[in-house]
Amino acid sequence: MYGVLGLMAGMGVRALSGRRRAWAVKPPYNYTQVSSRNSWPFMMIGIGAVAVLSLPAIYFEGVGNEEMRQLWWNLPFIWLPLPFIALSFFWWPAKLAPRWYREWVARGGTRDVMPWTEEEIRAIRQEPPGRRRERTLKDIEKSRELVSGEDRP
Secondary structure (H helix, E strand, O other), X not given: OHHHHHHHHHHHHHHHOOOOOHHHHOOOOOOOOOOOOOOHHHHHHHHHHHHXXXXXXXXXXXXXXXXXXXXXXXXXXXXOHHHHHHHHOOOOOXXXXXXXXXXXXXXXXXXXXXXXXXXXXXXXXOOOOOHHHHHHHHHHHHHHHHHHOOOOO
């Protein structure tokens, strides 16, 4: 179970790294999300943080130390990510996002606004050929398709 949660957190970190941005212009994966912008990576990082913070409690339960397990669950920082997970269903403050996301929001931040700037695209095309460059170029093309509506039903 924790492997899956760790994978989810990893997906969130990769999505927010800036090398993959097509997710920003895709419809939300989660139908319960009512935010106008897709915020699933923020949600995934919050879920991963809860998983990591709860590991000691699971360890204490496994070794039979009920007192330490209860003490761990009563620490306030364990619950810190939960409001952020709930918040991500409705809205995500751009100030708590990576620079590229904040800049995209400043340009309009809707599904009709390309998450890549022309300067960034030129810089990526000038990178030496390689797997990372090709993946990023694919993401740029996917973003263009989504923004132009070619990928919509």
